[in-house]
Amino acid sequence: MEVLIKYLISRAFVALLFLCTLTGICSAAGDYDQLFRQSSDLMAQGDLDGALLLLRQIPAPVAGEEAGAFVSSRMQAGRILASQNETNKAIAVCQEVLKLFPDNSEARNFVAALKDQLKPGWHTVLADTLRFLPSLAKGALMTLLLVLCTMLVSPLGGLLIALGRISTLRPVSGVCWFIIWFFRGTPLLLQLFFIYYGLPSLGITLSPFTSAVIGLGLNYSAYLGEIIRGAIQSIDHGQMEAAKAIGMGYGQAMRRVIIPQTYKRLMPPVGNEFIALIKDTALVSTIAMVELMRAADQLFNTYFNITALALAAVIYLVLTTIFTFIFEKIEYRAGIYEQR
Amino acid sequence: MNNADQPLLKLENITKRFKNLTAVNAVNLEVATGEKLVIIGPSGSGKSTLLRSINMLEEIEEGTILFEGREVGYVKHNAKRHLDHPHAISTLRAEIGMVFQHFHLFPHMTVLGNVMEGPLTVQRKSAAEARTIATDMLIKVGLSDKRDVFPATLSGGQKQRVAIARALAMRPKLMLFDEPTSALDPELVGEVFDTIHTLADEGMTMIIVTHHMGFARELADRVIFMESGNFLAQGTADELFSKGQDNERIRGFLNRLL
Numbered sequence: 196m197e198v199l200i201k202y203l204i205s206r207a208f209v210a211l212l213f214l215c216t217l218t219g220i221c222s223a224a225g226d227y228d229q230l231f232r233q234s235s236d237l238m239a240q241g242d243l244d245g246a247l248l249l250l251r252q253i254p255a256p257v258a259g260e261e262a263g264a265f266v267s268s269r270m271q272a273g274r275i276l277a278s279q280n281e282t283n284k285a286i287a288v289c290q291e292v293l294k295l296f297p298d299n300s301e302a303r304n305f306v307a308a309l310k311d312q313l314k315p316g317w318h319t320v321l322a323d324t325l326r327f328l329p330s331l332a333k334g335a336l337m338t339l340l341l342v343l344c345t346m347l348v349s350p351l352g353g354l355l356i357a358l359g360r361i362s363t364l365r366p367v368s369g370v371c372w373f374i375i376w377f378f379r380g381t382p383l384l385l386q387l388f389f390i391y392y393g394l395p396s397l398g399i400t401l402s403p404f405t406s407a408v409i410g411l412g413l414n415y416s417a418y419l420g421e422i423i424r425g426a427i428q429s430i431d432h433g434q435m436e437a438a439k440a441i442g443m444g445y446g447q448a449m450r451r452v453i454i455p456q457t458y459k460r461l462m463p464p465v466g467n468e469f470i471a472l473i474k475d476t477a478l479v480s481t482i483a484m485v486e487l488m489r490a491a492d493q494l495f496n497t498y499f500n501i502t503a504l505a506l507a508a509v510i511y512l513v514l515t516t517i518f519t520f521i522f523e524k525i526e527y528r529a530g531i532y533e534q535r
Numbered sequence: 536m537n538n539a540d541q542p543l544l545k546l547e548n549i550t551k552r553f554k555n556l557t558a559v560n561a562v563n564l565e566v567a568t569g570e571k572l573v574i575i576g577p578s579g580s581g582k583s584t585l586l587r588s589i590n591m592l593e594e595i596e597e598g599t600i601l602f603e604g605r606e607v608g609y610v611k612h613n614a615k616r617h618l619d620h621p622h623a624i625s626t627l628r629a630e631i632g633m634v635f636q637h638f639h640l641f642p643h644m645t646v647l648g649n650v651m652e653g654p655l656t657v658q659r660k661s662a663a664e665a666r667t668i669a670t671d672m673l674i675k676v677g678l679s680d681k682r683d684v685f686p687a688t689l690s691g692g693q694k695q696r697v698a699i700a701r702a703l704a705m706r707p708k709l710m711l712f713d714e715p716t717s718a719l720d721p722e723l724v725g726e727v728f729d730t731i732h733t734l735a736d737e738g739m740t741m742i743i744v745t746h747h748m749g750f751a752r753e754l755a756d757r758v759i760f761m762e763s764g765n766f767l768a769q770g771t772a773d774e775l776f777s778k779g780q781d782n783e784r785i786r787g788f789l790n791r792l793l
Contacts, residue, residue: 442629
C-alpha cells in the first residue's frame with residue numbers, strides 16, 4: 196500500500212516537473228541535481244519508465260552552456276534501456292550525445308558495445324564453435340571409427356558374397372543370393388533395430404558399437420557383394436582361360452589374375468558406397484551411439500543453437516571430401532597399368 | 536618314357552556338341568613328338584574347338600584324349616564320364632602351352648611379370664629362378680628390352696610374342712596356337728611367324744590353327760583341312776595345295792584365300 200502511494204506521489208511530482216520544464220520555470224542548471232536524485236529513487240523502486248522520463252527532461256545544452264548533466268542523463272537513460280534489452284532505443288539515446296559531442300569516448304564505446312550485441316557477428320559464431328567443437332569432435336571421431344571398421348569388414352564380406360554368388364555350388368550361391376536380397380531389401384534402420392533391440396530377446400545382447408558395426412558391415416557387404424560380382428564378371432573371359440592354360444587353378448586365377456584387375460573398376464562405385472556410408476552412420480544414433488549426428492542433435496536441443504547443426508554439416512563435408520580425394524588417388528594408382 | 540612309336544598326343548573319337556550343333560564330330564588324330572601340324576578350314580568348322588578340347592578349355596561329350604600314352608582329362612565313375620579333378624587338369628595344362636588369337640596377356644602385370652607368372656605361381660619356383668627363365672624366354676622372342684613395360688604399351692605383334700614367351704616359360708611338351716595372327720595388322724604377322732618358326736626349328740611339337748596358307752605350306756609337316764567338325768582331307772602341304780586337288784570344297788576354300 197505504502198509503495199503504491201509513494202508511486203502515485205512520484206508520478207504526480209514527475210507530471211508537475213514536466214509542466215515546469217515546458218513552461219520554462221525549471222531551466223536553471225542547478226535544478227538538474229534534484230532530477231538525477233529523483234530518477235535514482237524511482238530506479239531503486241523499480242520504476243524504470245519513470246526514471247527514464249525524468250532523465251529525458253534534461254534538455255540539450257545551447258552552445259557554450261554546461262553539458263555535463265545532459266551527457267550524464269542520456270548515458271544513464273542508455274544504460275537503463277540496455278538493461279531492458281531495448282538495445283535500439285539505448286543506441287538512439289546515446290547518439291543524441293554523440294551528435295553534439297562526437298568525441299565523447301564513453302558514449303562512443305557504449306554505442307559500439309551495444310551494436311556488437313545487436314548483430315550475431317562472426318565472434319558470436321566463433322564463440323559457439325569453440326563451445327561446441329569438443330563434443331562434436333568426439334562424435335566425429337566415433338563416426339570415423341565406425342566408417343573405418345565398416346570399410347575394413349564390408350569389402351571382405353562383399354568379396355565372399357560375390358565369389359559365393361558366382362559359385363557353381365547351388366547351396367552357396369543360394370545363401371549369398373539370400374543375404375543380398377535380405378540386406379538390400381530392408382531398411383538399414385530396421386536392421387540396426389533388429390540387431391540392437393531385437394536380438395536380446397533371443398538371448399544375444401550386443402553393445403551399441405558392436406551392433407552398429409555388424410549392422411553397417413552386413414548391409415554394406417551385401418551392396419559391395421553385388422558391385423564386386425559385377426566387376427569380376429566384367430573381366431574378359433579370356434583372362435580366366437589364359438590363366439587356366441598355363442596351369443592355374445580357379446583360386447589362383449582369381450587371386451592372381453582376375454581380382455587384381457577389378458580394383459580400378461571397383462573404385463568409383465565402392466567410393467560412392469563409402470561416401471554414402473559416412474552419412475549412413477548417422478542412423479546408429481538411434482541405437483544409443485553418440486556419434487557426430489547425435490552429438491550435434493544433443494547440442495541443438497540443449498542450446499537451441501543452429502550453429503551446432505551447421506558445424507556437423509561442415510564436419511560431414513570435410514570427411515566426405517577427404518575420402519573422395521583418397522578414393523580418386525587409389526583409382527588412379529589401380530589403373531596405372533592401362534596408361535600407354 | 537616317350538617311345539618313338541608312341542604319339543605324344545592321341546585323340547580317339549572326339550565329339551563336342553553345343554546344344555544342337557556338333558562342332559567336332561568323332562575325330563581321330565595322332566601327333567608325333569616334334570611334329571608340326573597345321574589345321575585349316577572355314578570359320579565355324581570346329582578347328583578352334585578341337586584345339587581347345589585338347590587342354591580341356593572345352594569339355595568334350597565323347598572320346599578319349601591320350602597324352603604321352605596316358606588317358607587324361609576325364610574319369611569314368613559309375614559308367615558316367617566326368618571331368619577329372621581340377622588339380623589333375625591343371626597339371627596337364629601346365630605341360631601344354633596355348634597361344635590365343637587375342638593374346639590374353641595379363642594387363643596388370645609387366646611383360647616380365649606375365650612371363651614369370653606360370654613358373655612362379657603354378658610351378659612354385661623362386662622369384663629369382665622364375666625371373667631367369669622369363670628373361671631367357673623374352674630374349675628368345677626378342678623382347679628383352681620390353682621386360683618392364685605393361686602390355687598396353689605394346690603392338691599386337693609384340694603382345695603375341697610375349698604370349699608365346701609366357702607359354703614357353705612353362706617348358707611345355709606341346710604348343711597349341713589358336714589363330715595366332717588373325718588379330719594382327721598384316722605388317723605385324725611376320726614377326727610372330729618368325730618366332731613360331733624358331734620354335735619349330737628347335738623341335739617343338741605344335742598344332743597351329745591358322746588362315747595363312749603360305750605359313751602352313753612353309754612350316755607344316757602335315758596339314759589337315761577341317762569342315763563341319765570333320766577332317767575332310769589331310770596330307771603334306773604340297774599334296775593339299777597342289778592344283779590337282781580334287782576336292783571341290785577344299786579347292787574353293789583355297790582359291791578364296793590364296
